[in-house]
Amino acid sequence: SPQVVWSMLGNRQFCSYKMTTKTQNFCRNEYNLTGLCNRSSCPLANSQYATVREEKGRCYLYMKTIERAAFPRRLWERVLLSKNYEKALEEIDENLIYWPRFIRHKCKQRFTKITQYLIRIRKLTLKRQRKLVPLRRKIERRENRREEKALIAAQLDNAIEKELLERLKQDTYGDIYNFPIHAFDKALQQQEAESESESEAEREEEDDDEEEDKREFVEAEDSELSDFEDMDKLETSSEEEQEEEEEVEKEASHSRSKGKTPLKGPARRKRPYIEIEYEEETEPGTKTK
Amino acid sequence: AAEGRGPVPGDGAGPSAPERVLFPPTFSVSEIKNKQRRHFMFLRWKQQQRKEKLALKKKRRKEREALGDKAPPKAIPKTIENQRVYDETTVDPNDEEVAFDEATDEFAPYFNRQTVPKILITTSDRPRGRTVRFCEQLATVIPNSHVYYRRGLALKRIIPQCIARDFTDLIVINEDRKIPNGLVLSHLPDGPTAHFRMSSVRLRKEIKRKGKEPTEHVPEVILNNFTTRLGHSIGRMFAALFPHDPQFIGRQVATFHNQRDYIFFRFHRYIFKSEKKVGIQELGPRFTLKLRSLQKGTFDSKFGEYEWIHKRREMDTSRRKFHL
Numbered sequence: 001s002p003q004v005v006w007s008m009l010g011n012r013q014f015c016s017y018k019m020t021t022k023t024q025n026f027c028r029n030e031y032n033l034t035g036l037c038n039r040s041s042c043p044l045a046n047s048q049y050a051t052v053r054e055e056k057g058r059c060y061l062y063m064k065t066i067e068r069a070a071f072p073r074r075l076w077e078r079v080l081l082s083k084n085y086e087k088a089l090e091e092i093d094e095n096l097i098y099w100p101r102f103i104r105h106k107c108k109q110r111f112t113k114i115t116q117y118l119i120r121i122r123k124l125t126l127k128r129q130r131k132l133v134p135l136r137r138k139i140e141r142r143e144n145r146r147e148e149k150a151l152i153a154a155q156l157d158n159a160i161e162k163e164l165l166e167r168l169k170q171d172t173y174g175d176i177y178n179f180p181i182h183a184f185d186k187a188l189q190q191q192e193a194e195s196e197s198e199s200e201a202e203r204e205e206e207d208d209d210e211e212e213d214k215r216e217f218v219e220a221e222d223s224e225l226s227d228f229e230d231m232d233k234l235e236t237s238s239e240e241e242q243e244e245e246e247e248v249e250k251e252a253s254h255s256r257s258k259g260k261t262p263l264k265g266p267a268r269r270k271r272p273y274i275e276i277e278y279e280e281e282t283e284p285g286t287k288t289k
Numbered sequence: 290a291a292e293g294r295g296p297v298p299g300d301g302a303g304p305s306a307p308e309r310v311l312f313p314p315t316f317s318v319s320e321i322k323n324k325q326r327r328h329f330m331f332l333r334w335k336q337q338q339r340k341e342k343l344a345l346k347k348k349r350r351k352e353r354e355a356l357g358d359k360a361p362p363k364a365i366p367k368t369i370e371n372q373r374v375y376d377e378t379t380v381d382p383n384d385e386e387v388a389f390d391e392a393t394d395e396f397a398p399y400f401n402r403q404t405v406p407k408i409l410i411t412t413s414d415r416p417r418g419r420t421v422r423f424c425e426q427l428a429t430v431i432p433n434s435h436v437y438y439r440r441g442l443a444l445k446r447i448i449p450q451c452i453a454r455d456f457t458d459l460i461v462i463n464e465d466r467k468i469p470n471g472l473v474l475s476h477l478p479d480g481p482t483a484h485f486r487m488s489s490v491r492l493r494k495e496i497k498r499k500g501k502e503p504t505e506h507v508p509e510v511i512l513n514n515f516t517t518r519l520g521h522s523i524g525r526m527f528a529a530l531f532p533h534d535p536q537f538i539g540r541q542v543a544t545f546h547n548q549r550d551y552i553f554f555r556f557h558r559y560i561f562k563s564e565k566k567v568g569i570q571e572l573g574p575r576f577t578l579k580l581r582s583l584q585k586g587t588f589d590s591k592f593g594e595y596e597w598i599h600k601r602r603e604m605d606t607s608r609r610k611f612h613l
Contacts, residue, residue, distance in 0.1 A: 127443075128443050128444075139601070143486075143488075143579070144488070146549065146551070147488060147489070147551050147577055147579075149549075150548040150549040150550075150551045150553075151548070151551075151553065151577070153368070153369065153370070153548055153549065154546055154548035154553060156544070156546055156553060156555060157569060159513055159544075159546060160511060160542065160544050160546075160555070160557060160559075160569055161559075161567050161569060163511050163513065163544075164511075164542065164559055164561075164567050164569075165564075165565070165567055167509075168561060168564065168567075173537050174537075176537055176538075177561055177564075
């Protein structure tokens with residue numbers, strides 16, 4: 001009889017569905033109505049019992065009566081409840097008519113809860129689902145290591161500086177910067193022995209105001225090669241001097257107007273140097289373009 | 290066994306003078322059972338090896354000097370970049386097919402100066418402080434960009450709205466555990482969508498020796514090392530973020546440098562000290578990206594057509610193979 005069952009399972013002996021915690025006892029039986037381990041909600045200790053369970057989105061009412069206690073296979077009778085909430089409640093009522101109040105009430109409560117969470121599931125699946133992708137530790141570590149090594153191999157600062165200098169050489173900046181173009185000088189020195197006429201023609205071309213700093217390096221190298229040419233050009237130099245002095249002033253003002261120039265020193269230093277150099281050397285615009 | 294050990298030092302504890310020790314040819318240091326002795330022998334053997342190596346080096350250097358001009362050129366050390374497996378999709382600068390493709394792909398209107406980029410930057414749901422600050426700084430770096438909060442909106446719904454309001458690009462920064470770790474870059478009028486994994490994000494205040502704030506000038510763009518077809522298309526995506534005409538007065542440059550499939554982003558201010566020297570000063574945030582997938586259309590994780598996905602099992606098998 002149920003009383004005996006309860007007196008065994010409830011307190012004294014072992015019930016495999018019972019889970020105890022500090023404050024409460026829970027019942028893990030799948031047919032349990034409330035989930036707690038009580039005298040009134042234990043499906044094993046009550047010969048007349050009912051639950052509501054859902055399967056694949058449909059709710060069923062399960063009932064157990066004394067008559068079928070001897071037939072475990074047919075013990076639980078299942079009734080499909082309608083999808084309509086109110087109708088389902090009525091169905092519960094009419095199936096559990098004359099049943100104890102407690103079971104009826106709890107069944108309806110349980111049914112309500114179930115429908116609520118089913119609605120929620122349907123709503124959530126329509127919204128965007130956040131996909132959780134687990135990070136693999138080994139792979140994360142490997143990628144971090146490789147990233148560090150790639151960073152070292154990249155030598156970013158050098159690469160950026162090289163790229164900027166390349167762009168300067170290829171004249172993408174136009175007239176903003178007035179630096180002499182070293183590479184062309186070097187190429188020219190190689191060609192000077194071969195073609196002096198070309199260099200004469202280009203002497204008149206002076207777009208950029210070069211030579212300020214260049215003069216310092218160039219002098220030492222060019223002195224051997226271009227001595228003869230210098231002699232010839234002594235006369236023409238004076239005119240060009242005047243032109244270039246103006247350009248020099250423009251250039252200095254350019255450098256001031258650049259705005260954020262943390263290096264004002266070298267920019268200012270250029271001017272006195274230029275004027276000095278001018279008188280000595282007379283090889284303007286020999287640089288081929 | 291005794292003969293096998295050669296001259297026995299006093300107690301075997303300290304390293305004796307490393308003279309040339311003669312061992313019978315079948316002897317190996319690992320056969321000695323005594324650990325202390327074995328360790329000692331191994332150290333001695335190591336010293337010998339080092340000596341031999343040094344002697345070899347010296348000899349080679351002497352030979353090189355002796356030969357003078359006729360010496361063979363120095364051997365180039367092997368680096369990972371040198372040993373890289375040749376990728377058949379590497380773009381040849383003169384390739385016509387590539388040029389034609391690029392003239393007709395989704396970025397053509399940008400490169401023909403028909404469209405001006407307008408960027409929308411947003412995050413995943415509920416961004417934390419770091420991500421928010423990163424978004425703001427990114428917005429200062431990229432001209433003509435706007436930051437909007439996500440507030441739980443679905444990407445697929447905001448994309449048509451963006452297109453309606455004339456945005457050209459959408460950047461979504463994904464966040465995990467309070468740090469940004471992913472970037473989705475989508476070119477809007479049905480352009481490609483690239484999904485990156487973002488790492489080492491440094492905000493402006495974490496960068497040492499940084500300069501002042503980036504100004505409103507349009508920066509220049511440097512794209513380094515994008516060699517393959519895939520790299521090319523990614524490079525163009527990045528270039529399309531910035532307006533086509535950089536203002537050189539601003540002297541700012543944004544760099545996307547690809548090294549071994551990692552894309553490093555830096556933002557600098559430069560100044561030419563002379564025609565051979567340039568000084569750069571880092572301002573602005575920095576981060577590294579690694580491409581995870583490239584999708585043909587706009588963001589659509591379920592039905593999109595993927596041009597390239599990183600498949601770990603297939604693509605990470607060789608350490609010398611890179612895809613960008």
